Amino acid sequence: MPIQRLKGTQDILPETAEYWQDAEAIIRKTCREFGYEEIRTPIFELTELFVRGVGETTDIVNKEMYTFTDKGGNSLTLRPEGTASVCRAYVEDKLYGQVQQPVKLYYMGAMFRHEKPQAGRFRQFHQFGVEVLGADKPVVDAEVIHLAWEIYRRLGLTGLEVHLNSVGCPHCRALHKQKLQEFLAPRLGALCKDCQERFERNPLRILDCKQPSCREATADAPAITEYLCEDCRSHAERLQELLAAAGIPYSINPRLVRGLDYYRKTAFEIMVEEIGAQSAICGGGRYDGLVEEIGGPPTPAIGFAMGLERVLAALRVQEKLSPRADRPFAVVVTLGERATGLGFQTVSRLRQAGIPVSMDLLGRSLKSQLKAADRNQIRVALILGDEELDRGVMVVRDLILGEQSEVSQDEIVRLMEEQYGKYQKDVR
Ligand SMILES: [Zn+2]
Ligand SMILES: [Zn+2]
DSSP: OOOOOOTTOOOOOHHHHHHHHHHHHHHHHHHHHTTOEEOOOOSEEEHHHHHHHTOTTSHIIIIIOEEEEOTTSOEEEEOSOSHHHHHHHHHHTTGGGOSSOSEEEEEEEEEEOOOOOBTTBOSEEEEEEEEEESOOSHHHHHHHHHHHHHHHHHHTOOSEEEEEEEOOOHHHHHHHHHHHHHHHGGGGGGSOHHHHHHHHHOGGGGGGOOOHHHHHHTTTOOOGGGGOOHHHHHHHHHHHHHHHHTTOOEEEOTTOOOOSTTOEEEEEEEEEEETTEEEEEEEEEEOTTHHHHTTSOOOOEEEEEEEHHHHHHHHHHTTOOOOOSOOOSEEEEEOSHHHHHHHHHHHHHHHHTTOOEEEOSSOOOHHHHHHHHHHTTOOEEEEEOHHHHHHTEEEEEETTTOOEEEEEGGGHHHHHHHHHHHHHHHHO
16 A cells, blocks of 8 residues: 555645745745844754743643654654744844844744644644744834734735733732632533633633633633733733734734733734634734743743644635746757757756746657647747758747747847746736
8 A cells, every 4th residue: 555644744735835935935025024034943852842831731732742752862842833942042042142132033834733633734734933032112012913914914815803912911910810710710610621620720721712611601701901010001002002003903802811921911813804704813922931931031022923824725715826927938849859959958058048948858749748838838939850950940939929930049048038038027
């Protein structure tokens, strides 16, 4: 039996890979324009990094990590997300000492989680994310949200809305936790098993449980926003003003919470309209306590991550994926073994001149070579048989207009440069 790929993985085939490349190019360009630089961290790290950086109470660490012992006896894990590795690099490579502050980074690459297989969920998936380290002002939060927003705008997605909340800080959260537990205690029986376990350690997470019974039981639960301290409150208000100034629509969602201690203040998601529903396409927030948690200096930080599979799926639903324009412009059609030699030489000269050109690699007939050219929307065919070979010419056929003429073999590169230059101007 032929070997098959693993459950939860996918082959991104050439046609789809083009869309990935286009989306990735827009993302990289937008990041650069915003002054964000790429960081590439290893695919695997010590397991402890994720236990501390993602949090040992999270589903990711408890249930979903690809963890293994290597030959040296170390416990290693395939990265399930990007933030912990970026923070480790920030500390280890002393990016906090760089002249340029804050440190504005982005990453893009494969992540691994052992999730239950279901539509649209992959065990190897791809994330793009951004982290800004060393800045605590609301304007940083606004810029990070604006970056995600601008990327979606350039990709062509519509129907977007930012959902915003503040999860406070350790000061204001303590009081809210107490009020929340008082509220939940008499309702414990109505909560799902997961939420009952969350009650002691992590009651905030109960607010974002998706189970209908939990949602009902927590409908009137005290919102963290009612308990924010002065600092957290003014941060949240200023951020809202800044988003409004940038024309980014947002709504406050008190159920948008983060369960771990190192999350502070801003939490956000960007929602996208799809058939009959709204779903999150980007999640992020401030994590001022994380760098310290993994052994670095106290560092305010904020970031977001988005799954590229989700982004591509949304673009597909909204019919915003368009085929690429940079297909081969010309094809060298050769008939017979003798012609193949000069044909190949012509192809090399044209490619050196920067003209996208292809040639038949299967020794097919004239008819099927021209058919293939048509299928690939190639503009010009340069036809070379024994007769043309002997007379030092080539037949140049415009496949769109159907016109053809003979051109000296010495003239072919110059002529193609001219025609390709004109074609490019027309396309633009
Ligand atoms: Zn606070
Ligand atoms: Zn629940």
